[in-house]
Amino acid sequence: MKLKFLSNHKAASKPETVTASSRPLESSMDANVAEIKRRIGNSADVVFRSLSNPASGSPSLTFIYIDGLINADLVTQAVIQPLTDSQDLQEQGMENEKALLLIKEQILPVGGIKECKTVEILLSMLFEGNTIILLDGANTALAANTSGWETRSINEPTSQGVIRGPKEGFTESLRTGTSMLRRRLKNADLRVEEYKIGRRTQTGIALVYLYGIANEQVLAEIRKRLDAIDTDSILESNYIEELIEDGGMTPFPTILNTERPDAMAGGILEGQVGIIIDGTPFALLAPATFFSFFQSSEDYYQRYDISSFLRIIRFTAFFVSLLLPALYIAITTFHQEMLPTTLLISLASQREGIPFPALIEALIMELTFDVLREAGVRMPRAIGPAISIVGALVLGQAAVQAGLVSAAMVIVVSFTAISNFVIPSLAIANSIRLIRFLMMLIAGTMGLFGIMSFLMVLLIHMAGLQSFGIPYLSPVAPMKPRYLKDIILRMPMWKMKIRPSTYGSQEAPRQNLPAKEQQVSAKQSGPQGSENS
Amino acid sequence: MSEKKRIRRKIHHKGRSFLLVLSLLSLLVGGCWDDRELNELGIVSGSAYDWEDDQWKATYQVINPSSGSSSMGGSGGGSTSSPPFLTYTVKGSTIIQAVERTNLTSTRELFFSHSRVTVIGESLAKQGISQLVDLFLRRPDARETVYVFITEGEAGRILDQLMQLTKNQGAGIQLMIEQEAKLTSYFPGIQMYELAMQMTSDSGSTTVPEIKLTGNRVMDRTDDTAQTDLPSRIAFGRLGVLKEDRFVGWLSQREAFGLSFMTDKIKAANISFPSIPEKSDRDDASVTLLHSSTSVHPIWENDHYVMDIDIKAGAILTEIGSELDLEKASSMRQMERSIENNILEIIDNSWHAVKKLNADVTGFAVSIHRNHPKQWKRIKQEGSWDTVFQKVEIRPHVKVKIERIGLSGRSYKSLELK
Numbered sequence: 001m002k003l004k005f006l007s008n009h010k011a012a013s014k015p016e017t018v019t020a021s022s023r024p025l026e027s028s029m030d031a032n033v034a035e036i037k038r039r040i041g042n043s044a045d046v047v048f049r050s051l052s053n054p055a056s057g058s059p060s061l062t063f064i065y066i067d068g069l070i071n072a073d074l075v076t077q078a079v080i081q082p083l084t085d086s087q088d089l090q091e092q093g094m095e096n097e098k099a100l101l102l103i104k105e106q107i108l109p110v111g112g113i114k115e116c117k118t119v120e121i122l123l124s125m126l127f128e129g130n131t132i133i134l135l136d137g138a139n140t141a142l143a144a145n146t147s148g149w150e151t152r153s154i155n156e157p158t159s160q161g162v163i164r165g166p167k168e169g170f171t172e173s174l175r176t177g178t179s180m181l182r183r184r185l186k187n188a189d190l191r192v193e194e195y196k197i198g199r200r201t202q203t204g205i206a207l208v209y210l211y212g213i214a215n216e217q218v219l220a221e222i223r224k225r226l227d228a229i230d231t232d233s234i235l236e237s238n239y240i241e242e243l244i245e246d247g248g249m250t251p252f253p254t255i256l257n258t259e260r261p262d263a264m265a266g267g268i269l270e271g272q273v274g275i276i277i278d279g280t281p282f283a284l285l286a287p288a289t290f291f292s293f294f295q296s297s298e299d300y301y302q303r304y305d306i307s308s309f310l311r312i313i314r315f316t317a318f319f320v321s322l323l324l325p326a327l328y329i330a331i332t333t334f335h336q337e338m339l340p341t342t343l344l345i346s347l348a349s350q351r352e353g354i355p356f357p358a359l360i361e362a363l364i365m366e367l368t369f370d371v372l373r374e375a376g377v378r379m380p381r382a383i384g385p386a387i388s389i390v391g392a393l394v395l396g397q398a399a400v401q402a403g404l405v406s407a408a409m410v411i412v413v414s415f416t417a418i419s420n421f422v423i424p425s426l427a428i429a430n431s432i433r434l435i436r437f438l439m440m441l442i443a444g445t446m447g448l449f450g451i452m453s454f455l456m457v458l459l460i461h462m463a464g465l466q467s468f469g470i471p472y473l474s475p476v477a478p479m480k481p482r483y484l485k486d487i488i489l490r491m492p493m494w495k496m497k498i499r500p501s502t503y504g505s506q507e508a509p510r511q512n513l514p515a516k517e518q519q520v521s522a523k524q525s526g527p528q529g530s531e532n533s
Numbered sequence: 534m535s536e537k538k539r540i541r542r543k544i545h546h547k548g549r550s551f552l553l554v555l556s557l558l559s560l561l562v563g564g565c566w567d568d569r570e571l572n573e574l575g576i577v578s579g580s581a582y583d584w585e586d587d588q589w590k591a592t593y594q595v596i597n598p599s600s601g602s603s604s605m606g607g608s609g610g611g612s613t614s615s616p617p618f619l620t621y622t623v624k625g626s627t628i629i630q631a632v633e634r635t636n637l638t639s640t641r642e643l644f645f646s647h648s649r650v651t652v653i654g655e656s657l658a659k660q661g662i663s664q665l666v667d668l669f670l671r672r673p674d675a676r677e678t679v680y681v682f683i684t685e686g687e688a689g690r691i692l693d694q695l696m697q698l699t700k701n702q703g704a705g706i707q708l709m710i711e712q713e714a715k716l717t718s719y720f721p722g723i724q725m726y727e728l729a730m731q732m733t734s735d736s737g738s739t740t741v742p743e744i745k746l747t748g749n750r751v752m753d754r755t756d757d758t759a760q761t762d763l764p765s766r767i768a769f770g771r772l773g774v775l776k777e778d779r780f781v782g783w784l785s786q787r788e789a790f791g792l793s794f795m796t797d798k799i800k801a802a803n804i805s806f807p808s809i810p811e812k813s814d815r816d817d818a819s820v821t822l823l824h825s826s827t828s829v830h831p832i833w834e835n836d837h838y839v840m841d842i843d844i845k846a847g848a849i850l851t852e853i854g855s856e857l858d859l860e861k862a863s864s865m866r867q868m869e870r871s872i873e874n875n876i877l878e879i880i881d882n883s884w885h886a887v888k889k890l891n892a893d894v895t896g897f898a899v900s901i902h903r904n905h906p907k908q909w910k911r912i913k914q915e916g917s918w919d920t921v922f923q924k925v926e927i928r929p930h931v932k933v934k935i936e937r938i939g940l941s942g943r944s945y946k947s948l949e950l951k
Binding site for chain 2: 353357
């Protein structure tokens with residue numbers, strides 16, 4: 001499969017150097033400590049602990065660690081205690097280099113020990129929670145992995161809940177994230193590549209994919225774009241998303257975000273590449289097609305008929321959310337002949353005495369709802385119920401009774417708002433929210449003709465979008481009928497026998513049993529099973 | 534070099550997006566020139582046209598939305614003080630001039646797309662209605678699906694009349710005619726496009742149902758409808774016959790019924806007949822026709838056409854007042870014969886009336902054109918259809934089968950006698 005990539009201008013900004021060129025450690029411990037102190041200032045959370053006992057003949061040592069980033073028990077038991085207790089170190093008044101080797105190879109019972117030769121490496125190890133051991137007379141420092149800090153426990157995802165299915169979500173910890181994937185994909189092909197991005201934040205980023213399934217070209221492109229990022233901070237996955245996504249001038253998201261490890265595992269199995277970012281429970285999945293935003297992981301945890309029905313509901317809700325206010329405006333101001341007479345009279349009677357044109361009325365109500373919604377997010381939890389009362393009663397009922405807006409408009413706006421929440425991905429729901437306003441303006445000026453033209457423009461735009469070389473509307477445009485089994489409808493598991501190459505992966509069988517044999521074997525085992533019970 | 538190229542491409546790119554924005558903005562020029570808010574519209578539910586002093590007199594019935602949101606008033610429609618619709622009567626030398634003049638008195642722009650009925654006064658019908666038909670076919674917002682009615686006297690009066698149960702009078706009349714055509718088949722309602730088609734067909738004649746008020750007074754005040762038995766209601770009466778575009782006369786309901794048989798317009802109909810014709814001539818039984826089909830074949834016999842009319846119908850017995858034994862096949866046949874004779878009589882009656890009006894509302898011309906195209910060409914050239922039509926003889930054959938006799942196998946009277 002040949003992929004074409006849209007050029008990415010954003011990541012190519014000129015690098016701005018923050019740190020001075022690397023400086024090697026000196027052999028004098030005091031000089032090193034002084035240099036480190038100069039670099040990090042008098043930060044209260046950095047602990048310097050020196051061990052010097054000239055009488056015993058053991059070399060003087062300094063431990064440096066950052067309080068809160070280390071596991072205090074581990075530091076005492078696995079670093080300080082062995083070093084102070086070590087007979088070898090005390091007896092032999094050995095050379096410093098040899099002592100360093102001894103400490104590294106024999107004395108410290110810690111999993112990861114690394115050598116640092118420059119101040120910069122030393123500092124970066126320090127900030128990751130290592131305990132630095134400086135030995136007097138050696139121009140190499142040791143970094144023992146003693147990291148351990150407070151993390152949030154694994155909780156149910158708050159933004160992507162399901163009724164049936166795993167209830168655990170990613171946490172802010174990168175390692176927890178990768179471990180959750182490992183637990184789901186116990187496979188040697190699962191690869192985790194780590195990056196550190198952000199000059200000041202040094203945020204850990206893990207690229208997770210299945211070797212052999214994820215498309216190499218897509219992978220190379222993602223790596224290239226990640227490498228090209230030169231920014232001072234990455235605090236959330238959206239930083240990465242915006243910096244590496246295609247195009248940019250589009251309201252549609254081209255990278256999926258998820259809080260659910262099972263959703264990510266599913267995506268990885270189909271050839272998507274996961275990007276987990278330290279410090280946020282929202283991980284990214286790329287490439288993403290338009291239809292992937294309508295697939296919920298729950299689709300696969302329920303029987304196919306229910307799932308297919310829910311899919312249809314979702315697509316309907318998508319169109320309702322996009323078009324309903326616009327259609328209402330267009331039909332009531334331009335195409336009154338399209339309504340049944342009774343409905344028209346009913347609408348007309350509601351509009352008697354409304355001071356605004358339908359377009360303004362709709363804009364006011366939509367804006368009101370968006371204000372309410374934003375307030376609902378920001379509002380302290382204790383005042384939460386108050387806003388729903390204000391929203392429902394004051395703005396809904398009272399506005400209608402006061403004759404400011406028509407009852408039909410309130411119905412239209414509320415149904416639109418509710419429909420918007422049916423779409424599983426908040427990213428695309430939000431983009432529709434924006435497009436809806438444009439749609440309403442066009443409907444108010446050009447009626448149904450405008451709506452149709454704008455839909456055409458949208459469709460052309462979407463057909464031109466790409467996500468890491470994958471056409472945004474695939475597998476519908478370009479049409480691949482074989483891959484349509486999981487798009488509008490969700491076919492039964494035994495029908496989805498091949499893994500689609502929608503995301504650029506090699507097409508491969510998922511199941512080896514043909515559907516008919518499966519059914520036959522199920523029939524044969526059926527009665528036997530009931531006999532046993 | 535490459536720098537130059539890049540700059541050129543950039544300019545090119547900018548030019549393209551500029552053009553795109555320009556073309557998108559040009560769409561807005563179309564703008565909202567024809568937008569109308571719902572509260573600026575006068576929704577016309579019916580119109581009526583008369584001819585007075587050599588001028589068009591048009592009456593428009595405009596729905597008053599504030600009289601209640603639902604047009605089907607469950608409470609009888611008398612609860613609100615403001616009338617469910619208003620009427621405007623205006624005169625003009627053309628119809629459009631009349632429409633235009635309503636704008637001088639009305640706060641709202643008339644909106645014809647939801648118009649359901651058009652009533653034509655006899656005065657106008659005698660004058661000719663082709664200009665009106667043309668208007669309906671020409672104007673984009675006028676619907677050709679409006680039902681057309683004709684009335685004796687002034688048409689505008691009909692639109693003033695309030696209806697019970699239905700607030701929207703135009704829609705109410707439409708419901709009435711649809712029910713009538715479905716349940717009794719005396720006359721099918723005719724819509725504007727059907728009227729236009731029939732008037733231009735070979736027959737050149739058409740029928741329009743009469744609409745009238747049963748009383749003398751027009752119930753045009755909202756408190757008038759607050760009574761159970763209105764002294765004056767809207768009702769359908771006879772069938773008006775138009776030849777070319779002019780009114781030529783009336784057919785009674787019975788004659789119209791016969792015409793429905795001849796033109797295959799029967800959907801369901803009730804027929805009363807004497808169950809034992811030898812005993813008494815009084816109608817004492819009824820059937821409902823469940824289905825009926827008519828086929829017409831013209832035959833040239835010596836010097837005139839004979840129309841072979843074949844009617845086949847199936848019926849269900851709905852009522853019987855005699856002691857006839859329904860279990861006997863012979864008595865069923867006897868009843869069927871009686872029904873057939875009844876229908877034949879109705880058709881014969883109707884045919885005489887049609888012949889008298891000399892208007893080919895039966896559509897025989899179309900049938901002859903189809904079956905004998907050469908002769909028709911000659912008739913057309915000679916322009917002699919009217920004389921040929923006068924000589925036409927009909928030969929109706931009716932076959933009725935009583936398919937069901939209802940829930941009771943014997944007549945109640947026969948039980949009584951035992």
